[in-house]
Amino acid sequence: MPRRHISMTGADGTALRAALRELRTNLDVPEDFPAPVLAEAERAAAHPRLPDQDATDLPLFTIDPPTSRDLDQAMHLARRSGGGYRVHYAIADVAAFVTPGGALDAEAHRRVTTLYFPDEKVPLHPAVLSEGAASLLPDQTCPALLWRLDLDSEGRVESTDVRRALVRSRAKLDYDGAQRAIDTGTAEESLALLKDVGRLRETLEQERGGISLNVPEQEIVAQGGSYTLAYRAPLPADGWNAQISLMTGMVAAELMLAAGTGILRTLPSAPDGAVGRLRRAAKALRIDWPHHVPYAELVRSLDPHRPAHAAFLQECTALLRGAGYTVFRGGETPDPVLHAAVAAPYAHCTAPLRRLVDRYTGELCVAAVAGAEPPEWAVAALAELPQEMAQGSRMANTVERESVDLVEAALLKDRVGETFEATVIDVKDREPLVGTVHLEEPAVVGRIESTARELPLGDRIRVRLAEADPGTLKVLFTPA
Structure with a gap:
């Protein structure tokens, strides 16, 4: 799907921001941090718990959207002298700043995850940490959980280590720039190896029956005082970068399973039919x-x-619905244990600045590698984490969908009655007159209802915009 933009006027942008504020109010989204939380965050930023190991000589780099400042992961890839690869993967050490049972900790459990709106984000942690002292920003020395994954020539993990270390990222890259450097042969070896390792891991994913869906994403793009909608088909570099995170999550799951205590991200097999x-x-x-x-x-x-x-x-x-978290302790066998899309045990551990559970999995993995008992505060929180994360995921999904719905309705509110070219991308099984259409221009995905004939899945058709109401977040099309 090509990326196509449609812009609103500045006035429309002002009205939309007001509607987004109302949406946050209706969803009871927490925005301002309480004063005790901010005070604790300032103290923690000035005096984090620093590790003994110094790995600041490792030339790490990050790959994130251009405007991101909450950088969870940095990496370095190299060839091993005897063959294969060595991947260093630094993950922000949020536990170095958050005291268990403190105001910051309690607020993180209330928020659970960072929420992204078109006009602002509602972070899991105060910006002094998430976009400051705890973030793996370039040329900033900060504490991290430093993974070392040694791979053979086919990309299989041969040995694993993770421990606390001071790190210093050298460069902040974005996906377009990383892809361009790799494609043109101008990338430094560490970045160029991301393609090699990423492809090897994709081959292993295929062998074990895993699947990564390369679905084009509908994005809200800020342009000055207004917003646009665009489609973005993931680049190969997106997939290679994701493979490093997936590999780390799989290794984290294996470490916790071997230690007998942990929390897995699980997904059941596809339902019958x-x-x-x-x-x-x-x-x-x-x-x-x-x-x-x-x-x-x-x-x-x-x-x-x-x-x-x-x-x-x-x-x-539809096959990816139903994901959850499975907790296990005392050497018990978790049930379920697999993530059906990964086709292996898997854990969330690479985004602790933006997702609550990752702080705990990181802590459990460090203890497992050290052969130590995990800290009591981490084990004590496990029982409540699945429910907390489920609530946070529901809120994040609601925010994403309703934000897009609101922007779509605002973009189209003055175009009711117009016709557009569209592709039918979904038809309800039990209601073949109801489905979803994708417009290439503007970049809208909306509901369609037919009164005369079943909707032709996959066909390009002409549709008429019947409704576009920002007040109800509703866009509705009918066959033209």
């Missing part, structure tokens, strides 16, 4: 899916820039 539904969708979209070809192999062959393929990838997201 889900794959059959996808086969029907593939047929409707005229996508050739031979019976001997596994679902994961088919998905990897699709081009998200082709509308029919993008529609099918959107249908595939």
